[in-house]
Amino acid sequence: MSNPLVDMDKPDVIFCIGTNMTECHPVAATRIKRAIARGAKLIVADPRRIPLADLADLYLPLRVGSDAALLLAMAHVIEREGLVDAAFIDERTVDGELFLEHVRKFPPEWAERISGVRAEDIERAALWYGTAERGAIYYTLGITEHICGVENVQCLCNLALMTGNIGREGTGINPMRGQNNIQGAGDSGALPNNYVGFQAVDDPAHQKKFTKAYGRETDLEKGPTKVTALEMCGDRIKAMVIAGENTVVSDPDRDHCEHALKSLDHLVVIDIFLTETAQLADVVLPATAWGETDGTCTNTERRVQRLRAAVPPPGDAKPDWWIVSQLAQRIGFKGFEFESAKEVFNELCELSATYHGLDWDRIEHSEYQWPVPHAGHPGTPRLHEGEFVNGRGIFKLIEYRDPAETINDDYPVWLTTGRRLASYHTRTQTGRSAGIDYLLPEETLEVNPSDVDAWGLADGEWAEVSSPRGSVRIKVRATDRSPRGTVFASFSFADVPVNVLTGSGYDPITETAELKVCPVRVEPA
Template identity: 75%
Template sequence: MSNPLADMEKPQTIFCIGTNMTECHPVAATRLKKAVANGARMIVADPRRIGLCDHADLYLPIRVGSDVALLLGMAHVIARDGLVNEAFVRERTTQVEEFFEHIKGFPPEWAAEITGVPAADIEKAARWYGEVERGAIYYTLGITEHICGVDNVQSLCNLALMTGHIGREGTGINPMRGQNNIQGAGDCGALPNNFPGFQSVIDPAVQAKFEKLWGVKVDLEKGCTKVAALDRCGDEIKAMLICGENTVVSDPNLAHCRKALERLDHLVVADIFLTETAAMADVVLPATSWGETDGVNTNTERRVQRLRAAVPPVGEAKPDWWLLSELAKRCGLRGFEWQSAKDVFNELCEVSPLYHGLDWDRIDTGEYHWPCPDKDHPGEPRLHSEGFINGRGVFKLLDYRDPAETVSDEFPVWLTTGRRLPAYHTHTQTGRSAGIDYLLSEETLEVHPDDVADWGLSDGEWCTMSSARGSIRIKVQANSCSPRGTVFASFSFADTPVNILTGGGYDPATDTAELKVCPVRIEASFRA
């Protein structure tokens, strides 16, 4: 997030797009509710009428995968109606003339035909966001899990640059991270294109820095993504280590994923439970859970926080850093002689400019947001207050493109996937709680009541849902949350493997799967 969580209570206009925040980030969502109660206006753009819409002043029911069209239409209106922050654009952006010429071709009427949102509502959303002093954007995986995920994010950045809604209290571009340490994992270099601290692996100066630090030759090229790694299993890749991820439930195109793992000579899984993925492993390494672990999390607002073990580990469970250290040492690798989580974190602070002013002791109270470049620096809750890292914000010239797969006579229904409040991710932890099971005991397919009638389905009965990659059986839940022609399910239950169906396309820049758009066919069925 560019701004701290506390700023969620301070915008005059809140624009939420592709985020089911009341279910996926329910605590953070209370801040938006407070802002609305205090007079802020909230716009929600989502294919489904999610719970957040109950607090919205304007709901934009976009068709799945049409975000770029909506955002181009809004940009057109902001420019047309004189809502551009001319001083900000002049002083802090580049590629200005080309961008403003480009968006002339995308009026709200054009956007309405693609998104299904009335042109008048697109205009209203643009004006509400553009005319205020403090406007803030919030998004999650509903923006990024598309073949055009990068385009979606850059389209949102264009809106912020046009209006100057960045670098100030109650503004910003704010991605709500999907899990508790996703931000921290990226900070540490758990990305194929970056060393720790988002230092590029293709920068020769950075390469030299890490070669000196690690004492080994470092390739001057990007690593492969997980998607590419699975494609190479059994060929260039003979062995794999999976830490804390239930790949054969959460990944798209599960049949392909499972076959890829089966082609490996050796699979090792480190996890806190024997998940469906761990059950496939040749070796399972028992890891400690959050309550048994000393460590560090960096949350969605870039706040660096200590974790403290509350209870001793069960059985032979060890923290992830210890497992990785021991594996490395037994493979003959140097530089993994850590004795504690403190050693690991302090090394991160040495090599990452974002963390350089921090250390294990300084983060004791969890008060610092990166970047914190030196010991006297107070941290930076708001990014881009004085400028951008490259000097100027770059307007991107983007065009709308259809999802990788669109509805057809064979697959005439849009499926979109996501999460539900009672079930965390693949149910590895929440599925082992009897209390949670009382709230959500099985997966269901959310279908509009009129579609239930027209398709010959029955509420609470079974249907077969098929895509180009396979079929599953799932119970029908008549629910008007989804519009006609669109259905919804989560991927939390291994016995209802929704991700067998997904995986029709990937963002060419990031390899992120298009989990939010999948054409399917729905047929009445009976459980054998």
């Protein structure tokens, strides 16, 4: 997030797109609700009538995968109506003129034909956001899990740049991170293109720095992403270590994923449960869980916080850092003689640009949001104040693209996937916590009541959902939250492996899968 969580009750116009925040980030959503109670206007764009839409002053029910069309048209209206922040564009951005010329091609009527959102509502959304004193954008995977995920994000950045809604209190571009430490995972360098602290691997200076630190030279060349690596399994990739991820269930195209892992010569899984993925491993190493582990994590607003052990782990379970460092030593790698999480974290801080001013003791009270470039620096709750992190904000000239697969005679229904309040990811944790079943006993396919009738389905009865990659049986739930022609399910339940259906395409830059769009056929089962 460019802005801190405390900024969420400060905007006067809030634009939420592709974020089911009340279910996926409920505590952050409480701040939005407070902003609404205080008088802020809320615009919600989502294919489903999610609970957040019920709170909205303006709800834009767009067709799955048509985000860029909607956003380009909003930029069009803002430009047409003269709501552009010229001073901001002059002083802080690049390619503003080109961009403003570019968006003249995308009137709301054009976007209505693609997205299904009424042109007048697009106008209204643009006027509200364009005239906001403090306009803030929030998004989640509904924006990024597309073949055009990066372009969607760039469209949002364009909106913020053209209106100057960035770098100030109550504004910003704010992706809500889905997992407790997904930010920390990236920060730590567990990425194929970056060392710790987002230091690019293809920069020789960084290579030199880390060669010195690690005592061994690392390639200048980026590694493949996980998605590509899975493609390469059994071919170039022969051995894998997977820590704490149930790849088989959470990734798209489950059959393909399972096949890939089975074709490895050697698979080591580190986890707290014998997940579907762990069951394929040659060696399973038991890790300590939350509540048993000392360490750190970093939240969606870049706040670095301490995790503390409260109870001992079961049996012989060990912290991940210990397991991996032991493994490294057994292989014969040098420099892995770590004694504590503190020691690991302090090395990380030493080598990271963004954490450089931190150490284990300094984060005791959760006060710091990175970047913290040096000791004594107060941290950076709000990014891009006065100046962008990378100099000037760059407008990107985006064109709308259709999803990888679009509905057709064989697969005439849009399936979109997501998460639900009471369950978390593949339910390894929530599924093993007493009482959660009371709220969410099983997965269902959410279908508009009219479609239930039209397709010969029945509320509470079974349906068969098929895509070119496979099919699943799932119970039908009739609900107005789904628009006609679009159905929804989460991927949380192992007995309804929705991800056998998805996986039609990937964003070419991030290789994030298009989990939000998948044409399917729905029939009574």
